[in-house]
Amino acid sequence: MGFYSSLTVFTGLTVIAVMGVFVLTGMAGLFSFGQAAFMAVGAYVAGLLAIRMGLGFVPAVLAGVVASLAAGLLVALPVMRLRRDYFALATFGFGEAIRALLNQSVGITGGAMGLFGIPVVTQPWMVVGAAVWSVWLVRTLKRSALGRDWQALKTDEIAAEAMGVPTYRRKVEAFLISCGLAGFAGALFGFYTSYVDPAMFGWFRSAEWIIILFFGGINSITGTVASALLLSALPEFLRFVAQWRVPLYCGIVIATINLRPRGMFGDWELSLSTPGEVLKGVRRRRGLAQP
Amino acid sequence: MVLCFALAAGLAAGCGRRTETTERETGPIVIGNIQDLSAGASVWGQGLTNGATLAIEKVNAEGGVLGRELKLVSMDMRGVGTEAISAYHRLVDIERVSAIIGPPFSDIALALAPVTEQKRVAVYGYFMDERCTTPSPGRVWNFMFLGQPSCGEAARIIASYAMQDLGLKKFGVLFNRANAWSVAWIGPLVDYVIRNGGQVVATETCQWEDTDYKTQLTKILRAEPEALVFPNYLREIVVQTQQARELGFKGPIIGPNAFFVPFAEMAGKAADNIYFANNIDYGEPHLQDFIKEYRERFKIDPVAHAFMGWDAVMVIADAINRAGSTDPVAIAEALATTEGVPGLMDTITISPHTHRPVGMSLAILKIENQNYIYIGRKRAPD
Amino acid sequence: MLVQQLINGLSLGAVYALIAVGFGMIFNVLKFSNFAHGGVITVTAYAGYYVAANLGWSFLPTLAVAILVGGLLAMLVELVGFRLIRRRGGSVIFYFVSSVTIGMLLENLMVIAGGPTFYAYPDMLAKASYPVLGASVSTVNLVMLAASTLALVTLTWVLYRTRTGVAIRAISADTVTAGLMGANVDTLIGVTFFVSGCLAGMTGMLLGMTQTLFPQLGRVVVKGFIAAVIGGLGSLGGAVIGGIFLGVVEVMLTATIGSGWAPVLLFLILLSFLAVRPQGIAGVIAQEKA
Numbered sequence: 025m026g027f028y029s030s031l032t033v034f035t036g037l038t039v040i041a042v043m044g045v046f047v048l049t050g051m052a053g054l055f056s057f058g059q060a061a062f063m064a065v066g067a068y069v070a071g072l073l074a075i076r077m078g079l080g081f082v083p084a085v086l087a088g089v090v091a092s093l094a095a096g097l098l099v100a101l102p103v104m105r106l107r108r109d110y111f112a113l114a115t116f117g118f119g120e121a122i123r124a125l126l127n128q129s130v131g132i133t134g135g136a137m138g139l140f141g142i143p144v145v146t147q148p149w150m151v152v153g154a155a156v157w158s159v160w161l162v163r164t165l166k167r168s169a170l171g172r173d174w175q176a177l178k179t180d181e182i183a184a185e186a187m188g189v190p191t192y193r194r195k196v197e198a199f200l201i202s203c204g205l206a207g208f209a210g211a212l213f214g215f216y217t218s219y220v221d222p223a224m225f226g227w228f229r230s231a232e233w234i235i236i237l238f239f240g241g242i243n244s245i246t247g248t249v250a251s252a253l254l255l256s257a258l259p260e261f262l263r264f265v266a267q268w269r270v271p272l273y274c275g276i277v278i279a280t281i282n283l284r285p286r287g288m289f290g291d292w293e294l295s296l297s298t299p300g301e302v303l304k305g306v307r308r309r310r311g312l313a314q315p
Numbered sequence: 316m317v318l319c320f321a322l323a324a325g326l327a328a329g330c331g332r333r334t335e336t337t338e339r340e341t342g343p344i345v346i347g348n349i350q351d352l353s354a355g356a357s358v359w360g361q362g363l364t365n366g367a368t369l370a371i372e373k374v375n376a377e378g379g380v381l382g383r384e385l386k387l388v389s390m391d392m393r394g395v396g397t398e399a400i401s402a403y404h405r406l407v408d409i410e411r412v413s414a415i416i417g418p419p420f421s422d423i424a425l426a427l428a429p430v431t432e433q434k435r436v437a438v439y440g441y442f443m444d445e446r447c448t449t450p451s452p453g454r455v456w457n458f459m460f461l462g463q464p465s466c467g468e469a470a471r472i473i474a475s476y477a478m479q480d481l482g483l484k485k486f487g488v489l490f491n492r493a494n495a496w497s498v499a500w501i502g503p504l505v506d507y508v509i510r511n512g513g514q515v516v517a518t519e520t521c522q523w524e525d526t527d528y529k530t531q532l533t534k535i536l537r538a539e540p541e542a543l544v545f546p547n548y549l550r551e552i553v554v555q556t557q558q559a560r561e562l563g564f565k566g567p568i569i570g571p572n573a574f575f576v577p578f579a580e581m582a583g584k585a586a587d588n589i590y591f592a593n594n595i596d597y598g599e600p601h602l603q604d605f606i607k608e609y610r611e612r613f614k615i616d617p618v619a620h621a622f623m624g625w626d627a628v629m630v631i632a633d634a635i636n637r638a639g640s641t642d643p644v645a646i647a648e649a650l651a652t653t654e655g656v657p658g659l660m661d662t663i664t665i666s667p668h669t670h671r672p673v674g675m676s677l678a679i680l681k682i683e684n685q686n687y688i689y690i691g692r693k694r695a696p697d
Numbered sequence: 698m699l700v701q702q703l704i705n706g707l708s709l710g711a712v713y714a715l716i717a718v719g720f721g722m723i724f725n726v727l728k729f730s731n732f733a734h735g736g737v738i739t740v741t742a743y744a745g746y747y748v749a750a751n752l753g754w755s756f757l758p759t760l761a762v763a764i765l766v767g768g769l770l771a772m773l774v775e776l777v778g779f780r781l782i783r784r785r786g787g788s789v790i791f792y793f794v795s796s797v798t799i800g801m802l803l804e805n806l807m808v809i810a811g812g813p814t815f816y817a818y819p820d821m822l823a824k825a826s827y828p829v830l831g832a833s834v835s836t837v838n839l840v841m842l843a844a845s846t847l848a849l850v851t852l853t854w855v856l857y858r859t860r861t862g863v864a865i866r867a868i869s870a871d872t873v874t875a876g877l878m879g880a881n882v883d884t885l886i887g888v889t890f891f892v893s894g895c896l897a898g899m900t901g902m903l904l905g906m907t908q909t910l911f912p913q914l915g916r917v918v919v920k921g922f923i924a925a926v927i928g929g930l931g932s933l934g935g936a937v938i939g940g941i942f943l944g945v946v947e948v949m950l951t952a953t954i955g956s957g958w959a960p961v962l963l964f965l966i967l968l969s970f971l972a973v974r975p976q977g978i979a980g981v982i983a984q985e986k987a
Contacts, residue, residue, distance in 0.1 A: 027404035034397060055793065102972040108789075109730055110971050113926055116919065121964035124522065127493045128957045136495045137444065140425055217400060218429045221422050222493065224396055231797055238794050269391070270353065271809070274802035281795050282781040353808050355913060358815060492957050520957045526712075526908050526917055529705040530951040549815055553909045561826045561835055562701070581817035581909055 029148040031257060033216050036151035037209045038236070038256045042248055043158045044205030045233045050242040051171060052198035053178030055112040057230050058099070058119030059206045062092040064225035066207030067214035068126065068133060071142040074215070081145045085211040092207025093200055095122075100196045119227050126222040138221030139214075146216035154212060158205055163245055165201070174198055235277050240289055247289025343386035344379075344641050346371070346631055347406035347415035349399055349423075349438075352391035356548065359419055359620040363441075364389050365613050366624025367416055369605070374628065380635045385628070388412065396426035403427055407436050413641045414634070414650070416440060416627045417459075419620060421447050421466075422495040424459065431458035437647035439631055441623050443469065444499035448670040458647050461671040462627055463594060463660065466496070468695035469571060470504035470546075472677050473592040475511075475696045477542060477569050481590065484513045486569075487540030489531055489555060491547045492520040500546040500571055516540050521551070528555050532562055542567045549573050553581045560585040572677075575619045579685045589682040594619045594660040596678045596689040602659055626658035630665075701832035702952050703945065708838035710944025712904065715845040716921025717928060717936035718852070719896035725869045725931050726889050727783070729792035730922055733774050734897055735915030736803025741767040741901030743807055746816050746910050756821040760902055767898020768891040774799055775890040780883070783872075800915065807912040816910040837907045844899050849937055852892070856933075865889055927970065929977025938978050 041063060048054050070088030073079040079087065095118075103114040126133045133139055165171050177184040177191045185191050214220050232255075240251030255273070348367060350360030364387075371385045379385060388410045390402035399418070406412045417424055417440020424442030428450070431438055437458045442448075443466040448459050464472065477483045486508055491497040505515050517538035519531035532555070535543065543559055545552045545568060552573055559568065567588050574591040595602055597616075605625065609617040633656045634649035635641065653665040661675045676692040716734065723731040745763035748754045754762070778795045826835045856862035864885050867875040876882045904914055920943065928939025946966065950959040 027401070027408035030401055030404045034401065049790070053788075053790065055790070099968075102968050106971060106975045107930075109930065110926060110975060112730075112793075113923065114968060114971060117923070117960075117964040117967050120524075121961045123493070124957060124960035127522075128961075130498075136422065136491075136493045136498050137446070138422055138425055138495065140429070140446075140450075144429065217397070217426060219396070219426045221396060221426070221495070223394075223422060231801070234794060235798060238791075242790075268809070270805040271802055274798050274805065277798045278778060278795060278802070281791055281798070282778070285782070285785065285787055285791060353805070355911070357808065520955060522956055522960070524916070524960075525956060526904075527705065527709050527948075529708075530702060530948045531956060533701045533705065534952060550909055550911050553815075553817060554907070561833055563833060577815060581815060583817065583820050 032148045033146065033151045035253060035256045036148070036155040037213050037216075038233070039155040039249060039252045040151075040158045040209040040212075041206045042233050042236050042252045043155075043162045043245075044202030044209075045237050046162055046242075046245060046248050047165065047174075047198050047205075048202035049234060050237055050248065051166065051174040051178065052195055053174075054108060054195060054198065055234070056115040056199070056202065057112055057227050058115035058117075058122075059202065059233055060225040060227065060229035061115075061119035061122040062095060062203045062206035063210035063213065063229075064122055064126065064220070064222065065092040065095050066210030067220045067225075068139060068210075069207075070211035071139050071214040071220060072132065074143060075139070075141055081143075081215060085208070085215070088211030088214075089204050089207045092203045092210070096200050096203030097196075100199045104195050104199070105192055116227060119225075119230065123222045123225065134221075136222065138219055140219040142214045142218045142220070144215065144218045146212050151212055151216075154208065158208075159245065159249055166245065170194070170197070235273075239277055239280050241286050241291070243286065243291045244289040244293055246292060246294040250289065343384040344381070344635065345386050345388055345410050345412045346628065347403075347410060347412035347436075348387055348389040349392050349402045349406070349415060349427075350389060350418050351394045351420070352389065354394040355550075356394060356420070358549070358618060360391075362618035362620040363416070363419065363624040363627075365609065366617065366621035366626075367628050368624070369608060369612065370625040370628035374632050380632050381639070381641070383641075385632065387628075392418065392423065394420070394423075396423055399423045399427055400430055403430055403434070403436075403438075407434050407643075412436060413643055414439060414631045414646050416624065416631070417442060419443075419623070420496065421499055425495070428456045428459050431456065434458075435647070436643040437650055439627050439650060441620070441627075444495060445669075445671070446499075455668065455670050459670060460650050460665060462623060462630060462658075462663065463672065464675050464677060464695060465671055466499040467503035468675075469592055469677060470500050470502075471507050471695045472693050473569055473571070473590065473679070474504045474507040476592070476679050476693060477567070477590065478508065478511055478513055481542075481567065483542045483567065483569075485516050485539070485541045486513065486544050487517040487519075487535040487538060487542070488515055488544045489519050489521060489528065489535060489547075490545075491522065491551060493523050494547065497546050497548075501544070504544065504546070521547070525551075526554070527558075529558050529562060532559050532564075536562055536564055540566070542569055544568075545570045547573065549578060549581075553578060556582050556589070557585040572619050574682065575680070576616050576687070577618075579682050579687060583685070586682050586685045590690075591680055591682075592677040592693070593680050594677060595622050596680055596687070598689050599678070605659060622659040626660055626663065629658055630656050630663055700830050702948055704829065704832050704834050706945035706948035707842065707941060708835065708944070709948055710941035711838060711841040711845055712900070712917070712940075713920050713924040713943050714937040714940025715841060715848070715896060715900045715903075716918055717924040717940045718845060718848060718933055719893045719900065720918070720921050720925045721928075721931060721933050721936040722852070722889055722893040722896070724925065725933075726865065726886060727779070727792060729789045729796070730925075730930075731796045731893070732793075732918060732922075733771075733778060733796040733799040733803070734893065734921070735918030736800040737767055737770050737774065737894055737897040737915070738901040738904065738918065739807050739912060739915035740770055740803055741898040742905035742910055742914055743811060743816075745898075745902035746818055746905060749818055749821060750816070759821070760899065763902035764895045764898040767896070767901060768894040771890040771894025771897060772887050774894075775887060783886070800918070804912050804915060811910070811912060818906045818910070821906070835907065837903055841903050844903070845937060845940075848896055848899070849933060852933060855892075861885070861888060923967065927967075927977060932977065935977050942978065 066088035069091040070084040074084045099118045173189045173194045240247030352360045371387050375384045392399035415438045417438040419441035421442040421444030424447035439460040445465050490501045517535040545555050570591045572593040575593045579586040638645040638649040651667040656663045664673045666673050676694045679690040681688045741763045744766040748762045749759045778799045782791045822836045826833045864880045924940040924943045928935030
């Protein structure tokens with residue numbers, strides 16, 4: 025469990041959660057301030073089941089994901105029909121409520137002192153695998169009919185509705201996928217650190233994920249992944265500037281949003297055919313140069 | 316994209332392996348320091364780091380340890396557990412530290428404890444929750460050490476003073492339920508009060524986000540306590556004290572070392588009739604050199620944590636000397652048998668069974684008209 | 698006890714109301730929730746402290762400085778954080794992220810500027826509290842209540858009785874058309890930010906006086922946001938009612954079920970409120986631009 029492997033794990037978990045935010049915000053245009061709370065739900069449910077009931081790693085992680093899906097449904101059903109601001113507000117309230125709940129239920133969760141003694145199972149390669157899988161999942165979704173519906177309702181909800189897109193249903197689906205991914209990341213997180221406490225899942229973390237998304241480009245999975253890798257590793261290497269770290273980070277984001285609003289990567293996606301296209305381009309250029 | 320990620324991961328794994336084999340045999344001996352340097356409790360983190368810096372300079376001026384200089388490498392964990400874990404890994408793998416000074420936060424220490432078992436580099440810190448050093452009775456975290464009286468001891472010291480010396484019997488408590496330290500502090504205090512025939516007439520909680528405590532205070536005051544107990548952080552207790560006075564409470568307020576400087580100045584007129592247990596008092600003769608040097612160097616009064624930083628370096632330097640090497644495991648073993656190291660806060664002897672100091676005293680201070688008055692030192696009753 | 702708790706609730710509500718009004722101003726014009734407001738609150742609290750503690754100024758001049766700093770800073774925020782987005786016609790999401798980031802930036806700049814110490818304002822008011830019906834009310838809270846009422850009355854007057862006000866309402870309805878009709882959109886939006894910043898300055902200094910000074914002071918802006926939603930986003934009168942309502946409900950919950958459970962119940966109340974009456978108490982749904 026070296027420095028680089030722990031960095032790999034934390035970065036990988038960020039990638040998983042940010043993929044969820046990509047679906048929700050990047051594709052469906054919705055905002056959640058409470059994603060970290062769904063991560064908390066995943067981590068606590070999986071951890072508690074493992075400690076109290078001796079559940080194995082795989083079923084515990086699955087249960088964590090299911091629990092965060094259920095929590096997501098609870099938030100989504102009443103407010104998803106409303107303005108997007110209200111949805112953001114409801115998710116924020118949910119985040120605070122979850123933290124209060126975790127702090128209050130001392131007998132079950134350990135309260136502010138946190139839950140400890142979760143078996144250490146998660147290995148860096150598992151997280152890398154899970155991150156790759158989640159990227160693949162979101163990429164598949166983006167190319168599916170579902171993905172096109174999301175993008176349609178993000179651009180113009182009324183027009184999308186008129187074209188026959190069940191917007192309410194689609195929005196709930198996008199939210200659930202993002203909750204599931206956050207819960208998944210949370211469960212893996214608990215099994216890595218073996219200790220979780222409510223303070224780890226504040227709204228600051230949710231905001232950070234949104235920043236990562238915007239830095240990379242809200243329409244580009246490639247950009248989002250690259251920015252997740254960069255921005256979650258960057259602070260580690262910026263430790264020498266100590267207190268200027270966060271201001272620097274904010275400055276970068278503000279500059280990006282103002283000067284390069286589509287993010288560092290715009291709509292560009294890396295695909296398996298990209299190297300081929302680049303080669304073709306080179307050949308074409310050479311061909312033009314020759315008479 | 317997949318490729319990109321795999322590459323990054325591979326790179327990371329590769330680097331990890333390379334650093335494992337590097338030597339620690341030449342150059343300065345590196346001591347790590349994990350503190351909150353930028354977030355909510357940075358006052359304490361900065362103070363601790365400043366104190367440690369002065370101590371390191373002193374040790375180096377006197378010839379260093381094992382003939383080598385000491386070097387302090389500080390990491391900011393912004394009050395977040397995962398950041399502290401990353402910082403720990405980084406200190407161990409990259410900076411190749413011999414031992415680490417830990418933060419005064421129990422929740423952070425609880426997150427670090429399992430990691431230290433794997434990496435085997437000791438953390439000597441100020442996390443007062445007993446579970447940070449002994450996860451369960453009879454078990455001890457091999458690489459976690461506490462350098463001040465635990466929450467239980469500190470709470471018993473001030474509670475026994477309040478009951479025996481001040482003759483108080485009825486207490487009203489307001490504590491931050493989301494703060495692990497508050498929670499760990501209040502439990503033993505309530506236990507002690509009840510075991511000794513006192514009464515806790517009202518217990519209310521608050522949260523980090525709370526900015527107004529009048530609601531809770533109004534409720535507590537209705538139960539007519541003789542004294543109030545605020546085991547919370549500086550910002551909270553300033554407002555809590557002011558609002559309690561505003562609501563007309565004139566009785567004594569008792570609490571933890573958060574009431575030390577700069578509390579009295581911040582709370583203004585409300586800072587009166589307050590008793591608390593602190594690690595040191597500015598008036599104690601053996602501290603004068605340190606306080607003078609600290610004020611000159613940092614242009615500010617030392618917080619209680621500055622003295623902790625100094626002591627941590629002294630105890631670690633002593634352990635390195637006795638271990639006779641910079642091997643972290645040998646140093647951890649030496650830390651467990653620390654005996655009679657003269658520190659600023661008291662003479663430090665660590666119990667090998669609990670990894671906590673034995674019989675360390677605290678200074679009881681009173682705040683009267685915004686002035687700190689030294690009453691005397693006290694050890695924890697059994 | 699009940700009277701005291703009601704007064705506690707009103708005091709807390711006054712704070713929320715003041716924030717919600719500043720918040721609502723920006724929402725009216727640009728249709729987004731400006732979280733940078735919290736950052737401005739923090740900075741002004743520090744600015745006020747500097748003047749009061751280091752230069753020894755008394756209450757009113759200090760307040761004037763805090764208000765001025767807040768207004769100018771808010772204009773700067775608009776220039777740096779929102780102007781380019783607006784010129785481009787970027788979506789609400791960009792404003793939102795930009796404002797959250799600027800809030801974070803200002804907070805962290807204060808961490809650096811303030812250094813590792815906490816600060817508290819010197820005692821500036823002759824009397825800290827007044828007895829009312831056997832309960833005690835703090836002077837700062839009275840000032841806050843007065844300030845938010847005054848601010849609201851002034852704002853309403855400006856918005857409905859002056860040329861600038863009419864122009865601001867015009868751009869709030871349709872920026873492009875108002876611009877074509879000869880309104881100087883950049884200036885007017887600048888003015889709106891200035892006014893909202895002045896309110897932030899007032900909030901910041903009064904909060905600093907009641908709660909000591911720390912960089913996270915501005916995070917209370919979230920409560921202002923909730924109050925604004927409850928009141929009806931975009932309605933200034935609604936913001937005040939929403940703020941007072943939220944303050945009283947929060948205090949009553951804390952008094953009955955305790956501060957630990959209050960956020961949970963508050964969340965449930967919020968959910969049901971949104972489900973039943975999403976347009977807010979004031980009942981005006983702010984127009985959403987296509």
